[in-house]
Amino acid sequence: MLKLNNIEVSYLNVVKVLHGISITVENGVVVALLGANGAGKTTTLKAISGLLRIEEGEINDGTIEWDGIRIDKKNAVDIGKLGIVQALEGRRVFEHLNAEENLLVGAFSRSNLKDVKADLNMVYSYFPRLESLKHNIAGYLSGGEQQMLVIGRAMMAAPRLMMLDEPSLGLAPMVVDQIYDIIKRFNMDRKTAILLVEQNVRVALNTAHYGYVMENGRVVLDGSADYLKGREDVKEFYMGISASGEKKSYKDVKHYKRRKRWL
Amino acid sequence: MDILIQNIITGVATGMVYALIALGFALIWKSSRVANLALGQLVLISSWFTYSMLVQFKFPFWLGMILTIAFAILLGWLIERLALRPLIGQPILSLIAITLGLAYFLEGFTAFIWPQGQGNLPKVFPQTSIQIGPAMIQQELLWAAVISLILFILLSVFFKYHRMGIAMRATADDQLAVQACAVPVNRVFSMSWIFACVVAAIGGVLISSIAAINYGLVETGFKSFSVVILGGMESFLGCIVAGPIIGLCETFGGSQFGSSIKEVIPFIIIVIVIMIKPFGLFGEERIERI
Numbered sequence: 126m127l128k129l130n131n132i133e134v135s136y137l138n139v140v141k142v143l144h145g146i147s148i149t150v151e152n153g154v155v156v157a158l159l160g161a162n163g164a165g166k167t168t169t170l171k172a173i174s175g176l177l178r179i180e181e182g183e184i185n186d187g188t189i190e191w192d193g194i195r196i197d198k199k200n201a202v203d204i205g206k207l208g209i210v211q212a213l214e215g216r217r218v219f220e221h222l223n224a225e226e227n228l229l230v231g232a233f234s235r236s237n238l239k240d241v242k243a244d245l246n247m248v249y250s251y252f253p254r255l256e257s258l259k260h261n262i263a264g265y266l267s268g269g270e271q272q273m274l275v276i277g278r279a280m281m282a283a284p285r286l287m288m289l290d291e292p293s294l295g296l297a298p299m300v301v302d303q304i305y306d307i308i309k310r311f312n313m314d315r316k317t318a319i320l321l322v323e324q325n326v327r328v329a330l331n332t333a334h335y336g337y338v339m340e341n342g343r344v345v346l347d348g349s350a351d352y353l354k355g356r357e358d359v360k361e362f363y364m365g366i367s368a369s370g371e372k373k374s375y376k377d378v379k380h381y382k383r384r385k386r387w388l
Numbered sequence: 389m390d391i392l393i394q395n396i397i398t399g400v401a402t403g404m405v406y407a408l409i410a411l412g413f414a415l416i417w418k419s420s421r422v423a424n425l426a427l428g429q430l431v432l433i434s435s436w437f438t439y440s441m442l443v444q445f446k447f448p449f450w451l452g453m454i455l456t457i458a459f460a461i462l463l464g465w466l467i468e469r470l471a472l473r474p475l476i477g478q479p480i481l482s483l484i485a486i487t488l489g490l491a492y493f494l495e496g497f498t499a500f501i502w503p504q505g506q507g508n509l510p511k512v513f514p515q516t517s518i519q520i521g522p523a524m525i526q527q528e529l530l531w532a533a534v535i536s537l538i539l540f541i542l543l544s545v546f547f548k549y550h551r552m553g554i555a556m557r558a559t560a561d562d563q564l565a566v567q568a569c570a571v572p573v574n575r576v577f578s579m580s581w582i583f584a585c586v587v588a589a590i591g592g593v594l595i596s597s598i599a600a601i602n603y604g605l606v607e608t609g610f611k612s613f614s615v616v617i618l619g620g621m622e623s624f625l626g627c628i629v630a631g632p633i634i635g636l637c638e639t640f641g642g643s644q645f646g647s648s649i650k651e652v653i654p655f656i657i658i659v660i661v662i663m664i665k666p667f668g669l670f671g672e673e674r675i676e677r678i
């Protein structure tokens with residue numbers, strides 16, 4: 126189980142980006158992290174995976190626990206070995222490697238080669254397309270194929286928590302559905318917990334069990350996926366189902382019902 | 389006719405040694421996109437180290453070799469640790485400046501420790517020439533070529549199939565994403581410098597046992613740069629093909645136009661090739677999708 130308690134993050138020691146984030150991801154559950162551009166979703170994932178420090182970001186306050194162990198001071202490699210993997214935003218494949226080599230890098234820290242081989246076949250069974258492309262140079266794959274590759278690479282780490290940063294970005298609706306289908310199946314087959322960052326709120330809430338809504342570095346709302354889907358304000362501001370096209374901040378409405386978890 | 393064949397074989401074999409040293413550049417470029425401008429100096433310092441072991445301390449050859457390899461490993465580790473690591477994430481120009489600084493530092497350091505400036509290693513290979521068809525070839529050149537070829541094959545297999553080799557190539561593509569896969573990039577960089585120094589040391593021993601140890605080794609380093617540019621920066625295959633091409637240009641240039649012009653010929657070839665193939669003969673193209 127992953128538990129963030131009042132995490133505060135700043136970049137370069139000055140720009141404060143997260144103002145006390147508290148999030149829990151139970152074992153085997155899919156959790157969505159939603160919010161507008163710049164809300165701090167990616168930063169939250171990087172704080173968990175330890176990649177934050179590489180980008181000159183720092184956790185100033187709060188704790189991150191993984192199965193009861195503090196991980197907020199650990200580096201990315203050690204966190205990876207504990208079974209937490211982050212697939213970065215923007216389909217960052219290793220361009221000059223072929224698809225299969227990309228997948229193998231995902232399994233870098235695993236020493237049991239038989240298991241790695243088995244998981245390679247597992248990834249190919251989820252993404253048959255990747256198997257036929259395994260000798261192709263990743264940089265020339267299509268956007269959808271690259272996204273499959275990035276997710277497959279995360280699967281190859283045999284993670285207990287897989288964090289996906291905007292897997293739907295720039296993909297055709299049909300490919301998005303296909304990829305989310307696979308994410309769902311992977312979660313059910315392997316009982317891997319998934320922390321999902323998405324702009325595509327509809328798809329995310331159809332996949333996730335639970336969701337958090339972030340705004341300006343704070344969690345402004347959280348609840349079960351069904352609860353969030355049913356809320357008028359979520360529909361209006363994040364799913365675009367609105368009578369008036371006027372753009373308002375989430376903060377302007379429904380002040381009273383929000384749980385202020387940062388207090 | 390026999391002169392022709394002799395020149396060809398000599399050129400190819402000499403070029404193979406340039407190729408071996410050039411691997412020391414390709415190795416580092418392949419994993420970190422850093423230009424190792426200290427190639428010749430790495431060859432120079434490890435040759436002098438071997439000289440100390442074999443000539444000054446009179447160690448047996450096998451022990452001298454083990455110590456030289458150990459020295460190269462330590463040197464690579466130190467260079468990455470002290471010179472390169474503090475600059476991770478800095479602009480590419482600083483990284484070039486640091487390896488250039490390293491080159492001058494190593495050269496000065498070598499002159500300080502081994503002020504004699506000229507030395508000879510004991511001959512490693514048999515001195516007799518062998519007959520290939522109508523031509524007489526210095527045997528030691530062939531040995532050097534074979535050793536270069538073996539190292540090339542070993543490194544190619546490592547980078548193609550070994551988990552660490554694949555991760556090293558991935559690191560060159562995306563340093564952040566590779567850390568998201570729990571690849572320790574510090575170890576990747578450290579390994580690439582260690583490999584480069586070991587390759588330079590082996591190349592140094594081969595060349596110095598055939599010719600002599602002197603500042604000419606730094607020039608050999610320059611020739612290896614031309615091999616790298618011609619072959620395509622990160623490509624091992626490029627090194628092993630471009631090396632003999634440069635070697636051939638040199639021996640034929642030497643016999644046709646005299647030795648003063650021979651040094652220039654490789655560079656003329658490079659300018660022409662780069663105009664036609666900007667990424668070198670076997671270089672990775674920059675991937676630009678539309």
Ligand SMILES: Nc1ncnc2c1ncn2[C@@H]1O[C@H](COP(=O)(O)OP(=O)(O)OP(=O)(O)O)[C@@H](O)[C@H]1O
Pocket residue numbers: 136137140142160161162163164165166167168169180181214
């Ligand atoms: N390396 C960095 N250095 C300085 N500021 C940063 C850095 N990375 C992100 N930020 C800032 O932190 C804030 C949150 O960024 P973050 O990437 O976490 O947002 P996000 O919710 O993922 O947005 P998006 O949906 O657009 O991806 C932004 O204001 C951004 O400018």
Ligand SMILES: [Mg+2]
Pocket residue numbers: 166167168214290
């Ligand atoms: Mg983001």
